[in-house]
Structure formats: C-alpha cells, structure tokens
Amino acid sequence: MRDKIKAVFFDIDGTLVSFKTHRVPDSALRAIRRLRERGIKVFIATGRLLRHTEVVKDVEVDGYITVNGSYCITAEGETIFECHFPKQTVEKVFELEEKYGFTSAVMTHEDIYVDKLEGRSKEVADMINIIPTEADLKEIIATQPVLQMCPYIGVELEKVVMPQIPECVASRWIDKFMDINIKGIDKSVAAAKVMEYYGLTMAEAMAFGDGGNDLPLVRDVGVGVAMANGCDELKAVADYVTASVDDDGVAKALEHYNLI
Numbered sequence: 001m002r003d004k005i006k007a008v009f010f011d012i013d014g015t016l017v018s019f020k021t022h023r024v025p026d027s028a029l030r031a032i033r034r035l036r037e038r039g040i041k042v043f044i045a046t047g048r049l050l051r052h053t054e055v056v057k058d059v060e061v062d063g064y065i066t067v068n069g070s071y072c073i074t075a076e077g078e079t080i081f082e083c084h085f086p087k088q089t090v091e092k093v094f095e096l097e098e099k100y101g102f103t104s105a106v107m108t109h110e111d112i113y114v115d116k117l118e119g120r121s122k123e124v125a126d127m128i129n130i131i132p133t134e135a136d137l138k139e140i141i142a143t144q145p146v147l148q149m150c151p152y153i154g155v156e157l158e159k160v161v162m163p164q165i166p167e168c169v170a171s172r173w174i175d176k177f178m179d180i181n182i183k184g185i186d187k188s189v190a191a192a193k194v195m196e197y198y199g200l201t202m203a204e205a206m207a208f209g210d211g212g213n214d215l216p217l218v219r220d221v222g223v224g225v226a227m228a229n230g231c232d233e234l235k236a237v238a239d240y241v242t243a244s245v246d247d248d249g250v251a252k253a254l255e256h257y258n259l260i
Helices: 026-037 050-056 087-100 120-128 137-143 155-164 187-197 212-220 232-237 249-256
Strands: 007-010 041-045 063-066 071-074 079-082 104-107 112-114 148-151 168-174 177-182 205-209 223-226
Touching: 007 187, 026 041, 026 249, 041 187, 050 063, 063 187, 071 187, 079 187, 087 104, 087 137, 087 148, 087 155, 104 137, 112 137, 120 177, 155 168, 168 212, 187 205, 187 212, 205 212, 212 223, 212 232, 223 232
Parallel strands: 007 041, 007 205, 041 063, 205 223
Antiparallel strands: 063 071, 071 079, 104 112, 104 148, 148 177, 168 177
C-alpha cells in the first residue's frame, strides 16, 4: 500500500475540519505534511466554494475539487474542469420552490446567495461557520454562472422534487438541505479528471469523507476511508472506517495504511 497510493483526497467539513472547533486538528496537519514529504499529492474535495476553503489554508495541497466536482483547479489556479447550470434548470428549481414552499442557496464563483438568512439556511450557516449573502437570486443568476444549488429541504420532499429535475443529481451530508449538481458531476468524476491531469489513475488514489456527497469518491478510489462521525451509507462502501475528526481520524487512517 505504501507504494501504491500516489494521491489523497480530503473532504473538509466533518473530515478535515471539526464541526465543534471549525479547525483542522494538529494531528491532521502533521500527517498531511508527511504525505507531501513522501511525494504523495494532496487534494481537497469539498462541496464548498473555492473562496470558502480558507478554513484549510494551513494545509498545503496540489489542487482543489470544489462544489462537489463542478469546479476543479490546481493549487496554481489552472482550471482542470468546470461545469455550470443551464439557466432553464435554475428557473425550474425556482418554480419548484414556489410550488412546494422551500428556499435554496445559489452558489457561484463569487459567493453563496440566499433570499433570506433564516430558518434552515441560518442553521446550516451556523453549523459550518459560513454566512451566505442575502440577495435577489434572479439578479444573481442573470449575471453569474451557477455552479451548484442547495435546496433547504428534508429527505421526504427531496423524493418529490428530484424526479421533476431529472437533469440534476442530489447528495447530502445532513438532513437540513441537499446539494444539487448537473447529472454526471460528483466528486468521483472530478477526481478522475484530476488524476488524469497528473497522469495517474483512480486506483492510485485514497479518499477521506464523512457524508453522502463523498460516497462516489470513497467508493471509486483505490482506498476509501470513512470517518467514524460519517453517515452509514458511506461507511458501507468504505474500505476502512477510521476514528472521528475530533479523535485524530485522518492521522490514524494514514498510519493504518503505513502512508506516514
């Protein structure tokens, strides 16, 4: 295993960053430094926007998968892959909001936007320590490409809404909202593009995650690791379940596989 793995992908929230402290544990920082000293590439693979990866600014990386695969870049800023929502799909989501009485966040390169920061949107913002900008969403989509939308709905309403936007795929890591991306876009698809860019294969990658949006990536890499604080669906496809983010789970898994 020590010679097989050439790159490691890390989710942020609940994997590298604790929901309790909103920071990366020192043990993970030390472990990732040791990975890079051994010549293993390190990538962030997150649902966040690039601008919101500042929380892992102390982690030296080779590149980023952001908004669940919709935008991938090197650490130097070269775009590897990018995918936007067709405007008619965004409009369709707005129509479903009016029909079923929910709201959504819109994610662009610039920021996360909501009509009003209240209820579920406020709860999620407090949980991940990112405050969206209140704005007229129709004005936003008229001037900025949309990378991802995040309807603030539970699992039951998701079952009603998603069949009405078949061009999209949903994923979630908590029950308060879901991420929706254009079908065919997820962290695994993006990781394959990143690995190809560097002349590597998915069999040579390891990935860490905790939520449903991490499932395709953890399933498809050579070695998939789920955090103890992760969802059951992810643990079911992982090759290894490590300790929680608050119990040095990243470092312990890398030690388990003799990578550090």
